[in-house]
Amino acid sequence: DAKTTQPNSMESNEEEPVHLPCNHSTISGTDYIHWYRQLPSQGPEYVIHGLTSNVNNRMASLAIAEDRKSSTLILHRATLRDAAVYYCILKSRGGATNKLIFGTGTLLAVQP
Amino acid sequence: NAGVTQTPKFRVLKTGQSMTLLCAQDMNHEYMYWYRQDPGMGLRLIHYSVGEGTTAKGEVPDGYNVSRLKKQNFLLGLESAAPSQTSVYFCASRPTSGDYNEQFFGPGTRLTVL
Numbered sequence: 001d002a003k004t005t006q007p008n009s010m011e012s013n014e015e016e017p018v019h020l021p022c023n024h025s026t027i028s029g030t031d032y033i034h035w036y037r038q039l040p041s042q043g044p045e046y047v048i049h050g051l052t053s054n055v056n057n058r059m060a061s062l063a064i065a066e067d068r069k070s071s072t073l074i075l076h077r078a079t080l081r082d083a084a085v086y087y088c089i090l091k092s093r094g095g096a097t098n099k100l101i102f103g104t105g106t107l108l109a110v111q112p
Numbered sequence: 113n114a115g116v117t118q119t120p121k122f123r124v125l126k127t128g129q130s131m132t133l134l135c136a137q138d139m140n141h142e143y144m145y146w147y148r149q150d151p152g153m154g155l156r157l158i159h160y161s162v163g164e165g166t167t168a169k170g171e172v173p174d175g176y177n178v179s180r181l182k183k184q185n186f187l188l189g190l191e192s193a194a195p196s197q198t199s200v201y202f203c204a205s206r207p208t209s210g211d212y213n214e215q216f217f218g219p220g221t222r223l224t225v226l
Contacts, residue, residue, distance in 0.1 A: 043116075043202045043217030044155065087154060099145075099170065100215060102154030 004088045009107040012078045020073040020106055022088030027068050030092045034100070035062065035073050037084040044087065044102075047073065083110045113138050116218035118203050124224045125193045133188040133221050135203030142208045144186040145170075145215065146178060148199040155202060161186055193225045 005023040012018040024033065035047040048055055048062045050071070055062040061074040075082055087105040119134040135144065142163050147155040147170075157170030161180040175197060177189045186205075190197060200222050204215040 041220075043204070043220055044215075045217065046214035049214075099157055099160065100155075101171075102147075102156070104152070104154050 004090055004103055006086075006088050006103065006106045008104070009109065011109045011111060012075075013111050014080060015077050018075040018078045018082070018108065018110075020075075020086050020088075020108065021070065022072070023070045024088070024090055025069045027090055028092070031090040032092070033062065033064060033068075033071050034089045034091055035060070036087045036089065036100070036102075038087070038105070039081075039084045047086070078108075078110045080110050080112060083108055115139065116203055116205055116216050118201075118218040118221050120221060121219070122222050124226065125190075126226050127194060129193050130189070130191050131193065131223075132190075133201055133203075133223075135186045135188070135205075135218060136184055137186075137203075137205040137216070138184065139205065139207070139216065140183070141205035141216070142183070143206045144180065145204040146176070146186065146188045147202045147204065148172065148197075149202060149220075150199050158188065158201075193223075195225045197223065198225045199223060 032049050032051050034049040036044040037047050038044045048057055048060050050062045050064055063072045085105040085107050087102050089100050116137045145160040146158040149155045156172050158176050159170050159178040161167045164183040167178045179187045200220045202220050203218040206215045
């Protein structure tokens with residue numbers, strides 16, 4: 001699976017939008033872009049995923065560059081509860097095991 | 113639904129002792145996983161199972177054994193604990209139907225080996 005590069009940490013103010021970047025220059029045509037987040041002292045939780053088109057769900061939006069070499073997770077209005085480590089993960093479609101390979105992610109701090 | 117639960121939440125062992133971590137899921141998922149997370153790092157896959165009675169090695173399997181005797185349970189065993197196995201252990205599960213299936217994670221077990 002291709003690797004991803006994320007900033008180690010970012011800061012945001014409460015109720016402001018947050019843009020979390022992820023670079024994946026070696027992405028293949030069959031790789032989905034997944035985002036998980038890990039709140040303090042909890043297990044990771046799924047946030048969103050996409051292939052080529054931008055995606056929206058109740059938690060966030062995912063903006064994917066036209067060449068797919070980068071993507072951005074958008075939290076439209078950050079809350080204190082959004083403070084977490086955010087992981088950008090590439091995974092090929094299908095495959096018997098759906099193993100997720102976690103990097104070190106981006107630690108998001110949200111200031112009141 | 114309780115989702116994915118892990119027992120125990122905390123444990124302290126002495127070097128050489130053995131223990132079993134239990135993961136249970138009530139979502140009828142086929143696939144189950146065991147990960148470990150060391151301070152400041154992402155999760156690493158230890159072992160996984162694609163169905164009842166099957167197991168396979170992940171990225172860091174040495175020193176661990178697993179069993180999946182029932183579909184809803186996935187056990188992780190440490191036969192002779194070592195300080196290097198001090199970590200937080202997460203279990204996850206996912207279904208097999210559908211185009212993409214997210215993994216659902218448990219709350220973790222914090223293990224300290226002295």
